[in-house]
Amino acid sequence: MTEAQDGEIPDGLSAAELGMWQSFRNGTTYDLRAHDPVRDDPFAPHSWGPERSVGARTVARLLLSGPAARPGRVAALKLRGVRITGKLDLAGGHVSPYVELTGCRFEQEVVLPECHFTTLRMVGCAVPRLDAARLHTEGDLHLPRCRVERGIRLTDAQIGTDLLINQLRVGPDRRGRAFVGDGMSVAQDLQAEMIETLGELSLRGAKVGGSLSLRGSRLRATDGRRALNAPQLSVERTLYMTEAWVSIDTGNQGTTPPFGVARGGGPARGTRAQAFECRGAVRLDDGRFGDAVDLHKARFVLADREELSLRRIVTPELRFNAERPREGRVVLNGARVVTLIDVSASWPGPGGLAMGGFVYENLVPYGHFPLSRRLEWVLAATPEYVPEPYERLASVLRSCGEDADAREVLLAKQRRRRETLPPAGRIWGYLQDWAVAYGYRPGRALVWMAVLWAAGAVAFSQYHPESIKGDEHPQWNPSLYALDLLVPVIDLGQDGYWLLEGGWQWAAAALVLLGWILATTVAAGASRLLRRG
Numbered sequence: 001m002t003e004a005q006d007g008e009i010p011d012g013l014s015a016a017e018l019g020m021w022q023s024f025r026n027g028t029t030y031d032l033r034a035h036d037p038v039r040d041d042p043f044a045p046h047s048w049g050p051e052r053s054v055g056a057r058t059v060a061r062l063l064l065s066g067p068a069a070r071p072g073r074v075a076a077l078k079l080r081g082v083r084i085t086g087k088l089d090l091a092g093g094h095v096s097p098y099v100e101l102t103g104c105r106f107e108q109e110v111v112l113p114e115c116h117f118t119t120l121r122m123v124g125c126a127v128p129r130l131d132a133a134r135l136h137t138e139g140d141l142h143l144p145r146c147r148v149e150r151g152i153r154l155t156d157a158q159i160g161t162d163l164l165i166n167q168l169r170v171g172p173d174r175r176g177r178a179f180v181g182d183g184m185s186v187a188q189d190l191q192a193e194m195i196e197t198l199g200e201l202s203l204r205g206a207k208v209g210g211s212l213s214l215r216g217s218r219l220r221a222t223d224g225r226r227a228l229n230a231p232q233l234s235v236e237r238t239l240y241m242t243e244a245w246v247s248i249d250t251g252n253q254g255t256t257p258p259f260g261v262a263r264g265g266g267p268a269r270g271t272r273a274q275a276f277e278c279r280g281a282v283r284l285d286d287g288r289f290g291d292a293v294d295l296h297k298a299r300f301v302l303a304d305r306e307e308l309s310l311r312r313i314v315t316p317e318l319r320f321n322a323e324r325p326r327e328g329r330v331v332l333n334g335a336r337v338v339t340l341i342d343v344s345a346s347w348p349g350p351g352g353l354a355m356g357g358f359v360y361e362n363l364v365p366y367g368h369f370p371l372s373r374r375l376e377w378v379l380a381a382t383p384e385y386v387p388e389p390y391e392r393l394a395s396v397l398r399s400c401g402e403d404a405d406a407r408e409v410l411l412a413k414q415r416r417r418r419e420t421l422p423p424a425g426r427i428w429g430y431l432q433d434w435a436v437a438y439g440y441r442p443g444r445a446l447v448w449m450a451v452l453w454a455a456g457a458v459a460f461s462q463y464h465p466e467s468i469k470g471d472e473h474p475q476w477n478p479s480l481y482a483l484d485l486l487v488p489v490i491d492l493g494q495d496g497y498w499l500l501e502g503g504w505q506w507a508a509a510a511l512v513l514l515g516w517i518l519a520t521t522v523a524a525g526a527s528r529l530l531r532r533g
């Protein structure tokens with residue numbers, strides 16, 4: 001092939017390549033489809049002959065040093081139903097023309113490391129592998145409905161506006177990774193709705209300037225890999241791992257609810273809901289999400305030692321109303337959330353939840369979430385006694401005006417703590433619980449005080465003791481004497497003047513002892529409430 005001058009056609013082009021060359025200069029779509037759905041399907045086993053084939057070298061030449069556009073036109077490469085033979089290697093190149101490839105078939109991998117594009121759109125194409133590390137686009141990168149057999153690499157790529165990969169299907173590379181976007185930066189939205197990955201979806205340290213949507217997607221891990229590995233992911237708005245709406249007839253994506261939650265009951269007519277499903281471990285540790293993390297009706301299928309890890313994430317809102325994982329663990333250690341929106345049935349049972357240091361400020365349950373279930377939620381997260389989750393829950397309930405519920409939580413904390421004490425401490429704890437519920441139910445203390453006072457007054461009314469100091473004594477008053485014994489510290493002028501003998505000494509000692517128990521437990525409870533207030 002000889003070098004072409006400006007506007008000249010190089011030698012050695014096939015008929016299909018010649019047509020592509022002319023269409024490039026005109027900026028029109030070069031369409032080689034047979035207009036047969038089976039024969040035009042780039043994923044079908046049917047082969048495409050030379051009449052529909054162009055060489056990757058010719059495509060690269062057009063993109064890197066193609067001819068000028070015809071007068072009044074804008075040069076662009078727009079191919080439809082074309083087979084591209086050979087390896088398309090544009091590594092390090094600068095591509096100025098607009099590129100749009102629809103329903104095309106690549107025979108070998110596409111190599112785009114450190115390549116610069118304005119906008120690149122590949123729609124419904126069959127690609128063995130896409131290597132685009134450090135790719136830079138001024139506009140969009142679109143890969144919707146493509147199928148990539150051996151993985152996509154977009155490490156440290158810079159996408160000027162949106163990254164759209166809806167309904168993408170990707171297989172694993174040699175290391176078990178399907179999509180590698182570590183360090184990638186997307187200026188606006190990353191739409192990955194209804195994608196299917198066999199292998200790890202890796203977004204370590206990626207930054208998204210808008211929302212990241214994985215609605216209706218199905219992620220599946222390979223051996224030794226996670227399904228989603230995205231520590232230190234930064235999303236300016238919301239991460240959606242929710243359901244999508246799909247056409248019942250075609251299976252194609254339909255209208256998606258704006259916030260991932262269907263308003264008004266369910267999908268629109270003619271569509272069905274497809275849940276987000278993840279088969280394998282998920283890692284979102286140290287992520288930052290500007291608006292919310294939404295897990296509405298998400299399905300996580302975890303093995304015994306796999307985790308849905310949300311360690312140290314920071315977000316104003318966490319919507320945890322996914323399906324309950326049957327195995328594995330949900331880990332929220334160190335996470336900081338302003339509002340936790342959840343469903344009682346979404347949380348795993350004992351051994352399946354960890355939330356040490358989990359900080360949240362508001363609780364907004366979907367549906368009925370009684371305090372007993374909330375205490376079970378804390379119990380599931382603390383196989384061994386830890387006071388912090390109880391205190392956090394009590395603080396949040398108190399800030400919402402639920403003082404009675406807050407006291408119940410703190411009472412449950414004391415009962416859990418009691419089980420860790422030595423035998424003597426447990427006995428004392430049971431006594432405090434039985435008497436005044438560790439001071440969190442002060443009404444019970446008043447009842448006990450009244451009962452003991454009445455019993456003491458009745459008992460001492462049947463007995464008139466002798467004076468210790470002869471005539472130096474107040475008038476005998478059984479009611480005041482019983483109250484003087486029962487209330488410590490305060491002197492009502494009866495104790496210390498009368499000589500008790502026999503069983504009356506034991507009765508007086510019992511009143512004194514019970515009075516101290518009631519007083520100390522009530523004082524301890526009052527000091528806790530004042531300190532937390």
